[in-house]
Amino acid sequence: MASTERVAEVKNVREGSYPELQATLGRPAVPARTLATDYPLIDSDPHFRRVVSYARPSDYGAGALFATFPPIAMILMERISPSEVSRGGFSSILRLSTGVGAFAGFYLFFSRSQNRFYGFSENRREIEMDMKEMTGKVRRGEPLYGVSTMTEYMQGVASRQSRYSGVFLHVMPWFNFVNHNQHGVDTAKYYRNAERELEAERTGEGA
Numbered sequence: 001m002a003s004t005e006r007v008a009e010v011k012n013v014r015e016g017s018y019p020e021l022q023a024t025l026g027r028p029a030v031p032a033r034t035l036a037t038d039y040p041l042i043d044s045d046p047h048f049r050r051v052v053s054y055a056r057p058s059d060y061g062a063g064a065l066f067a068t069f070p071p072i073a074m075i076l077m078e079r080i081s082p083s084e085v086s087r088g089g090f091s092s093i094l095r096l097s098t099g100v101g102a103f104a105g106f107y108l109f110f111s112r113s114q115n116r117f118y119g120f121s122e123n124r125r126e127i128e129m130d131m132k133e134m135t136g137k138v139r140r141g142e143p144l145y146g147v148s149t150m151t152e153y154m155q156g157v158a159s160r161q162s163r164y165s166g167v168f169l170h171v172m173p174w175f176n177f178v179n180h181n182q183h184g185v186d187t188a189k190y191y192r193n194a195e196r197e198l199e200a201e202r203t204g205e206g207a
Contacts, residue, residue: 067105
């Protein structure tokens with residue numbers, strides 16, 4: 001039977017093999033700042049993979065549409081007011097504008113999804129997905145935020161560098177690729193939900 005016994009939120013695989021790295025264990029973590037948002041916070045520093053996997057179809061559509069704007073704009077301007085550059089020269093301009101559009105479209109797509117983790121926009125679907133994912137990990141006895149080859153201290157350093165980085169995404173792209181346990185939320189809710197599910201299953205079996 002599945003258990004709701006608490007396991008480490010992130011499994012650190014290096015500290016056991018390298019005792020000298022345990023010198024930083026026990027240092028107090030810098031708590032994530034809580035922002036006043038219109039919707040509940042899911043994660044103040046979501047992993048890149050989670051942001052992409054939680055994206056809605058509308059995010060893909062908005063990103064794709066935005067990505068086509070620069071090359072289409074260049075083609076229209078060339079038709080309205082020809083630049084009289086050679087065909088090869090215009091092809092280079094078109095490739096550059098397509099690349100710029102692709103990056104801009106991805107940033108819009110990523111930002112829309114990430115803002116729901118921060119609680120900046122409506123996120124009921126993402127709250128349910130997060131609860132289902134994390135509750136499943138609790139029941140399977142897996143670490144909530146994965147396995148990391150970094151020490152707990154270095155995970156905190158990484159978290160402080162990328163926490164709420166999405167608000168500055170339009171200026172400097174900065175993503176979180178580190179598994180750590182500092183996400184600005186009380187993870188006890190996942191364990192409580194797992195216990196409720198197990199209790200409901202036991203009650204259903206006994207009925």
